[in-house]
Amino acid sequence: ALWTKSCTMLAAVIQRGPRLAARSAPAPLGTLVGRTRTMFTFETLPDEVSMVRDMSRQFAEAELYPAAGDIDAQHKFPEKIVKKLADLGLLGIVVPEENGGAGMSTMAYAVSLEEISRGCASTGVIMSANNSLYCAPVLKYATEEQKEEWLTPFAKGEKLGCFGLSEPGNGSDAGAASTTAVEDGPDHFFLNGTKAWITNAHEASAAIVFATTDKSKKHKGISAFLVPCDAPGFSLGAKEDKLGIRGSSTANLILDNVRVPRANLLGKPGEGFKIAMTTLDGGRIGIAAQALGIAQASLDVATKYAAERTAFGAPISSLYAIQLKLSKMACAIEGARLLNWRAAAMKDAGEDFTKEAAMAKLVASEAATMCAHQCIQVLGGMGYVTDMPAERFYRDARITEIYEGTSEVQHLVIAGKLLKEAAKADIPMPAAPKKLH
Amino acid sequence: FHSLSTRGSIIDMSGLRILVGVKRVIDYGVKVRVKPDKSGVVMDNVKMSINPFCEIAVEEAVRLKEAGVASEVLAVSIGPAKALDTIRHALAMGADRGIHIEHDSLGLAPLQVAKLFKAVCDKETPDMVILGKQAIDGDFNQTGQMLSALTGWPQATFASEVKVADGAAEVTREVDGGLETVGVKLPAVITTDLRLNEPRYATLPNIMKAKKKKVEKTTPADLGVDVAPRVEVIKVEEPPTRKAGITVGSVDELMDKLVNEAKVL
Numbered sequence: 001a002l003w004t005k006s007c008t009m010l011a012a013v014i015q016r017g018p019r020l021a022a023r024s025a026p027a028p029l030g031t032l033v034g035r036t037r038t039m040f041t042f043e044t045l046p047d048e049v050s051m052v053r054d055m056s057r058q059f060a061e062a063e064l065y066p067a068a069g070d071i072d073a074q075h076k077f078p079e080k081i082v083k084k085l086a087d088l089g090l091l092g093i094v095v096p097e098e099n100g101g102a103g104m105s106t107m108a109y110a111v112s113l114e115e116i117s118r119g120c121a122s123t124g125v126i127m128s129a130n131n132s133l134y135c136a137p138v139l140k141y142a143t144e145e146q147k148e149e150w151l152t153p154f155a156k157g158e159k160l161g162c163f164g165l166s167e168p169g170n171g172s173d174a175g176a177a178s179t180t181a182v183e184d185g186p187d188h189f190f191l192n193g194t195k196a197w198i199t200n201a202h203e204a205s206a207a208i209v210f211a212t213t214d215k216s217k218k219h220k221g222i223s224a225f226l227v228p229c230d231a232p233g234f235s236l237g238a239k240e241d242k243l244g245i246r247g248s249s250t251a252n253l254i255l256d257n258v259r260v261p262r263a264n265l266l267g268k269p270g271e272g273f274k275i276a277m278t279t280l281d282g283g284r285i286g287i288a289a290q291a292l293g294i295a296q297a298s299l300d301v302a303t304k305y306a307a308e309r310t311a312f313g314a315p316i317s318s319l320y321a322i323q324l325k326l327s328k329m330a331c332a333i334e335g336a337r338l339l340n341w342r343a344a345a346m347k348d349a350g351e352d353f354t355k356e357a358a359m360a361k362l363v364a365s366e367a368a369t370m371c372a373h374q375c376i377q378v379l380g381g382m383g384y385v386t387d388m389p390a391e392r393f394y395r396d397a398r399i400t401e402i403y404e405g406t407s408e409v410q411h412l413v414i415a416g417k418l419l420k421e422a423a424k425a426d427i428p429m430p431a432a433p434k435k436l437h
Numbered sequence: 438f439h440s441l442s443t444r445g446s447i448i449d450m451s452g453l454r455i456l457v458g459v460k461r462v463i464d465y466g467v468k469v470r471v472k473p474d475k476s477g478v479v480m481d482n483v484k485m486s487i488n489p490f491c492e493i494a495v496e497e498a499v500r501l502k503e504a505g506v507a508s509e510v511l512a513v514s515i516g517p518a519k520a521l522d523t524i525r526h527a528l529a530m531g532a533d534r535g536i537h538i539e540h541d542s543l544g545l546a547p548l549q550v551a552k553l554f555k556a557v558c559d560k561e562t563p564d565m566v567i568l569g570k571q572a573i574d575g576d577f578n579q580t581g582q583m584l585s586a587l588t589g590w591p592q593a594t595f596a597s598e599v600k601v602a603d604g605a606a607e608v609t610r611e612v613d614g615g616l617e618t619v620g621v622k623l624p625a626v627i628t629t630d631l632r633l634n635e636p637r638y639a640t641l642p643n644i645m646k647a648k649k650k651k652v653e654k655t656t657p658a659d660l661g662v663d664v665a666p667r668v669e670v671i672k673v674e675e676p677p678t679r680k681a682g683i684t685v686g687s688v689d690e691l692m693d694k695l696v697n698e699a700k701v702l
Contacts, residue, residue, distance in 0.1 A: 087640065
């Protein structure tokens with residue numbers, strides 16, 4: 001109820017019309033050439049997005065709030081909960097109905113994932129990886145035949161997928177892939193190498209594996225392959241023992257002469273790096289939503305506790321020091337949420353949303369760590385023990401600044417886009433005043 | 438009875454047509470506060486939801502449809518523009534279409550609500566009406582019973598189990614003494630109690646389908662019902678704060694207090 005109240009605000013959704021001609025002409029930064037700006041309040045999200053949000057929140061409060069502590073403490077994959085997510089259509093939200101998904105918008109995905117993550121961040125990342133890192137690239141780049149086998153059951157949540165990009169030797173440097181794909185006759189490849197930090201590794205039935213066919217071509221030599229996890233030669237490393245999101249399995253994928261048919265190539269040969277980058281753009285909206293959920297949960301707990309805990313004869317919420325913290329948390333969350341909604345709206349409109357998604361992920365993840373940190377601070381000693389969820393939020397939040405592109409990489413992406421736009425635009429300079437003598 | 442329905446469309450002889458009432462109320466989790474002028478409760482910026490007993494009613498109707506007993510579920514709500522959200526929730530759970538009777542609804546007492554439902558029943562000729570036993574704002578527990586009297590149909594209230602066969606329903610009712618099973622010939626009015634079922638979450642595909650389902654708008658005037666209030670709310674106030682209890686030393690002392698002090702015996 002507090003969140004609803006605190007979200008009565010105005011947000012601008014920049015909706016650009018399909019006037020591509022206006023976009024290609026250089027325009028001064030910050031102007032609205034060929035765009036209409038619509039204002040909306042929290043209350044006027046599209047109906048179905050509102051309904052998805054309400055249902056997701058209802059589900060989180062009923063199913064995840066009671067279970068999240070145990071899921072974390074036992075490092076347990078929440079199998080029954082993931083099955084329920086599947087039944088609700090939450091594992092293939094943006095996938096069209098004819099491919100087994102719910103056919104909804106990125107906005108619906110973002111609000112739903114935030115609510116689920118507010119309940120349990122582990123469940124959130126499991127949901128995010130299946131939606132953004134597996135289903136999305138298959139939807140975008142697979143042939144119709146491939147979709148039947150590699151998309152439909154995964155969008156329905158009957159099977160889970162994972163995304164094999166990072167390696168022990170390279171995370172941020174995705175172009176330096178050392179997993180190799182060597183041709184074996186005209187119709188097959190042998191895949192060899194190790195992928196690291198793979199979410200859903202132990203539960204996935206399929207992996208999108210990025211491998212290079214020609215290291216000399218650098219990132220242009222990378223291709224994407226659809227690999228069944230039961231293929232001979234495919235094995236898993238031990239589950240990582242992580243600081244947070246412990247309900248989600250993170251492990252190495254080990255490929256030892258895994259023979260993969262050419263028909264399993266996702267997209268064109270050499271298109272792998274591009275597939276990875278566009279996939280991560282969409283994935284960033286998901287992780288931003290997950291970070292927002294953790295941040296919001298932290299604010300909720302801190303606010304409730306501050307209203308109840310008394311010190312010096314009054315609730316600590318009457319102290320400015322606490323009020324300042326709560327205010328900073330709320331501002332950080334609202335800002336991040338709007339950034340994420342904008343990125344989602346732009347993606348739905350078919351716009352180039354790379355910069356906006358990077359901004360959303362960067363700001364939301366930093367908001368999550370700040371809010372979780374301050375939540376512990378507001379709770380004092382109670383924030384340090386497992387009786388309260390603050391310590392779990394703190395541990396869950398930390399990874400959001402690292403995976404799907406570290407904050408440093410996000411800055412790189414944003415600055416790159418910014419400088420490209422600046423080079424095209426003609427930045428006006430204010431004139432200097434006339435000299436007096 | 439349902440074979441005589443004159444809707445003019447294909448008559449499904451095998452399926453019952455069920456009308457479900459849904460009301461938009463303050464969410465059960467909200468801490469309700471009385472307005473300073475004691476004229477009512479604070480409604481501004483307060484979270485609203487479907488009445489829990491109405492949600493149970495929708496769930497039961499949808500289950501009857503899934504069991505092949507019912508062929509159509511019609512969700513009806515009386516309220517301002519936002520009542521449409523409640524109808525959409527019912528549609529997303531599996532109701533087929535909705536009727537939105539637009540009215541401010543704040544002054545509506547159960548008798549007016551029952552009269553409006555009677556008018557809809559005259560028009561739609563359902564085989565069964567399922568209502569929540571009461572709304573958690575007014576807590577009247579009268580609408581179902583009044584509708585039964587107005588239509589002349591049998592009633593089975595506080596249902597914890599409903600079985601339908603051969604044009605009749607066998608309903609297990611939760612009553613003060615325990616459980617009572619009654620048989621009612623259809624058409625009938627059934628009101629739901631808490632343990633009848635656990636309502637489903639709206640799945641995403643159903644939320645999308647709900648967008649395409651028809652909701653008809655009407656008003657009390659269109660239905661020919663006079664909804665002028667017959668009851669005036671004079672004052673709304675918080676219940677008195679609970680006082681601490683006392684421990685008594687013996688049964689005699691307890692009896693003495695109950696007879697002479699509390700005067701309840």
